[in-house]
Amino acid sequence: MTIETLTARRLLCPLPVIRTQDKVKQLKVGDRLEVICTDPGVMQDIPAWCRINGHKVIEATSGNHEYTILLEVGSS
Amino acid sequence: MSKQRKAIALISGGLDSMLAAKTIMEQGVHVEGINFFTGFCVEGHTHAIREKDKAKPKRNNSLWVAEQLGMKLHIVDVIEEYKNVLINPKHGYGAHMNPCLDCKIFMVNKAKQWIVENDFDFIITGEVIGQRPMSQRKATMPIVAKESGADDLLLRPLCAKNLPATLPEREGWVDREKLHDITGRSRKPQIAMAEQFGIDDYSQPAGGCCFLTDKSYSAKLVDLWKSQGHKEYQLDDVMLLKVGRHIRPQPNFKLIVAREEGEGRFLQGYKNEFISMISVSHRGPLVLIDGTPSAEDLYLAAQITARFGQGREAEQVDVDVTMLDGSERTLQVKPIREEDMPKAWYV
Numbered sequence: 001m002t003i004e005t006l007t008a009r010r011l012l013c014p015l016p017v018i019r020t021q022d023k024v025k026q027l028k029v030g031d032r033l034e035v036i037c038t039d040p041g042v043m044q045d046i047p048a049w050c051r052i053n054g055h056k057v058i059e060a061t062s063g064n065h066e067y068t069i070l071l072e073v074g075s076s
Numbered sequence: 077m078s079k080q081r082k083a084i085a086l087i088s089g090g091l092d093s094m095l096a097a098k099t100i101m102e103q104g105v106h107v108e109g110i111n112f113f114t115g116f117c118v119e120g121h122t123h124a125i126r127e128k129d130k131a132k133p134k135r136n137n138s139l140w141v142a143e144q145l146g147m148k149l150h151i152v153d154v155i156e157e158y159k160n161v162l163i164n165p166k167h168g169y170g171a172h173m174n175p176c177l178d179c180k181i182f183m184v185n186k187a188k189q190w191i192v193e194n195d196f197d198f199i200i201t202g203e204v205i206g207q208r209p210m211s212q213r214k215a216t217m218p219i220v221a222k223e224s225g226a227d228d229l230l231l232r233p234l235c236a237k238n239l240p241a242t243l244p245e246r247e248g249w250v251d252r253e254k255l256h257d258i259t260g261r262s263r264k265p266q267i268a269m270a271e272q273f274g275i276d277d278y279s280q281p282a283g284g285c286c287f288l289t290d291k292s293y294s295a296k297l298v299d300l301w302k303s304q305g306h307k308e309y310q311l312d313d314v315m316l317l318k319v320g321r322h323i324r325p326q327p328n329f330k331l332i333v334a335r336e337e338g339e340g341r342f343l344q345g346y347k348n349e350f351i352s353m354i355s356v357s358h359r360g361p362l363v364l365i366d367g368t369p370s371a372e373d374l375y376l377a378a379q380i381t382a383r384f385g386q387g388r389e390a391e392q393v394d395v396d397v398t399m400l401d402g403s404e405r406t407l408q409v410k411p412i413r414e415e416d417m418p419k420a421w422y423v
Contacts, residue, residue, distance in 0.1 A: 010345040012125070012315065014113055014136050018153045038345070041136065048139040052149055065341060076148075 003032045009066070013041035017049050020071075024055065027073045032058065037067045046071070081249040082106045083231070084191055085200040086183060087149060088285050089137025091278040092202030092234060095269050097145055099233040100200055103250050107200065109149040110190060111138040112183050114158040115314045116287045125319055125342045137279040144275070154186060155311055162288070163307045167219075172294035174286060176211035177219065184224035191229070198229045198244045205235045206260040214238075234258045234266070287318065296322055299423045303327060303367065312346070316364075319343065322423040323380060329367030330423065331377055333384050347398065353381040356406065357394035360385020375407060382411035 006023050008016040016037045023033055035046060040062070046069045047057045054076030060069045085097035087109035101107045142149035161182045165175030180203075187199045205214050217239060221230045228242040236245065237257035245252040258265045270278060287293040296317040301307045303324070316332060319339050324330035332350075334340035340362045343352075350364040351374070363381045365374070374397060382393035388411045395407045 010342075014111075014117070014139075014151050015153070017136065017139070018113060018151050021151060045136045045139055048136070048143055049149075049151075052139065052142050052147075 001030050001032065002027065003034065005034045005036065008035055008037045008039075008042075010038055012039050013045055016042045017045050020046055020049065021053075024053075024071075024073055029073055029075045031073045033071050033073065035069045035071070037069075038065060040067060042067050042069060050074075080104070080106055081198070081244070082108070082196040083198050083200050083244075084150075084187055084194075084196050085109050085147075086187055086202070087111050087138045087141055088202070089141055089279050090202070090285060091263075091266050091270060091275075092204060092207070094141045094145065094202070094275065094278060095266055095273070096200050096202040096233045097141075097147065098273050098275070099255065100231070100250060101145065101147070103254060105250060107145075108147050108196075109138065109142045109145075110187055111149060111151045112154045112158075112186060113151060114161075114179075114286070115155045115311050116158075116162075118285050118287060125338050141278075144277075150190070152186065152190075154182075157186075158182065159309065170210040170289065172289055172291055173297050174210070174288040174294075176208065176289075177216055179286075180211045180216075180220050181223045184220055184226050184230060188224060188226045188229065197249065198231055198242070199226050200231050200233060202234060203232045204258050204260075204266075205238055231255075287314075293317060296423050299324060299330075303330070312349075316343075316346065316366075320364075321384075323417075323421050324423050325376055325380065325417075325421050326369075326373055329365055329369040329373055329377070331380055332364040332366060333381070334361040334363070349400075351400060352398045353378055353395050355382055355385035355387055355393050356396045357392075358382075358385050358387030358390060360387065360393075360395075375409065376412070378407040378409045379412040380417070382409050383414070383417070385411075387411060 006019060008019050016039060020035050043060055050057050050071055054074035056072045056074055058070040058072055083100055083105050085107050087093045097107050139149060161175055161178050165178040167177040170176050203212050221227055231242045231244050234256045235258050236255035238259060241252055244250045300313060319342055320335055321333040322330055334343050343362050343364055346364060350366060353363040361384050365377055378395040381395050387393035392408050393411055395409055397407055398404050
């Protein structure tokens with residue numbers, strides 16, 4: 001299992017989702033991706049995108065005006 | 077057994093595209109959504125920046141629609157390709173800088189490319205004849221189909237009965253009798269249809285889903301092009317037009333003044349790319365200076381910066397200036413008086 005990090009600071013919705021979508025295409029089922037953002041909208045949008053596309057949010061945390069989502073790539 | 081047909085639906089996040097997709101899904105067609113991000117989409121942006129909007133829901137409506145309908149959504153970054161649509165619209169602009177007809181043709185064309193690459197059969201949009209004065213008229217429907225290259229693979233389920241039958245209808249992939257004949261600007265038929273489908277939560281953006289339909293935003297874009305001397309832009313340019321007060325005292329520079337904490341935090345991210353100012357003797361907003369100001373211009377900019385802080389009535393305000401090379405200095409200025417700031421300076 002690979003764990004990768006995607007930095008999407010300063011990007012506004014839906015760009016963090018698009019960058020996540022593009023990155024996930026390069027990963028395998030079971031790999032994990034940590035996405036670091038500054039747009040609070042990602043706390044809704046990335047989980048919604050994961051639900052639609054069969055991926056799993058492992059953890060979503062926030063602090064110091066940053067939002068981090070750890071997801072696991074599913075088999076969609 | 078007949079092959080299950082597949083359609084891609086252009087999903088804006090509004091009600092019409094949601095109903096169009098749902099209408100076709102109800103006929104047993106496999107539908108996935110596609111949403112194009114041009115850089116000018118209203119979705120969430122200002123909500124994400126401004127502190128006062130923190131309480132508003134920040135959901136992305138196209139994602140939300142896809143989830144409600146139980147379909148996949150493909151969000152496609154078309155920022156670079158869209159520049160040509162905005163800069164050189166063949167069919168011109170609408171009331172502001174909105175090239176709606178060219179935009180629709182562009183998006184349907186992108187969807188056409190997508191169905192070819194992904195082995196889908198046809199395209200769905202939520203267009204309604206007479207719904208929009210520029211892009212959704214009886215006369216523009218065939219223009220969109222023809223100039224996008226989609227031709228009769230483009231199905232508009234909400235007004236299909238008022239248009240010639242498309243290939244999916246003629247081939248029996250969808251039942252034309254179960255499509256609709258909505259026309260005009262009234263929202264009543266769509267609201268009734270939403271009720272029939274059990275859809276009770278949907279987005280109804282008052283000003284549309286694009287910043288280019290906004291008068292104030294369009295004025296800032298025109299000002300940007302005028303100051304540059306050419307119609308070009310980068311994504312950061314169009315993002316910054318959404319934030320703060322834009323004040324242009326001279327053609328060679330403008331100030332972007334944060335209106336509140338959230339905007340200040342957002343502008344902070346651009347500090348290394350602009351000359352910046354902030355009042356240090358009194359509380360005040362972060363200000364970015366865009367352009368090539370002279371030393372005299374910087375003094376005027378500092379006076380304006382002081383005007384927007386709590387020292388606006390003070391005899392003297394200390395304003396820290398950070399130049400592009402990172403060097404810093406403090407200017408001591410008397411804040412400019414409100415009456416000395418012509419309205420024409422506000423972009």
